[in-house]
Amino acid sequence: MSESIKEKAKISDLFECQKCGHCCHGETTVSLDADDQQRMILSLGMYEEEVREKYWRVNGSVVQMKTKDGHCIFYNKNIGCMVHTGRPWRCCQWPLHPSILTDEINFETIRNSCPGINKNLKYEEFRSILQRIIDEQEEYTY
Ligand code: SF4
């Protein structure tokens, strides 16, 4: 490969999920927008009413996943996310949140809470690779 051709930035340069489940713990979960809801229903192969009843906590227009034993109902300690292909977009994006590009304090907070983040990179290096990934890819999910 010519030296002038830059290799594509890779998510694995920044992060590799350790499946620790930290981001799936807590008494609330991320909210699901309309696309998330449809994707999850399709992925589970169930009727919407069943999914709503079994897996969602609905409060007015806010739809979140139920929690069980202090974590998202879909989290399994042996498998990780049991609805991986149908998970909400906010779960897909974590921990490479675009706010990292402008907020070093937020970067530090995320870095301290996610053991999958490459700890060898300084903020500016991390930021620059993330910017390239966002510029080069329509979606960046792991
Ligand atoms: S906190 Fe990070 S390493 Fe742990 S499961 Fe979540 S994304 Fe993966």
Ligand code: SF4
């Ligand atoms: S949907 Fe999956 S990735 Fe998102 S919080 Fe639940 S278990 Fe974690």
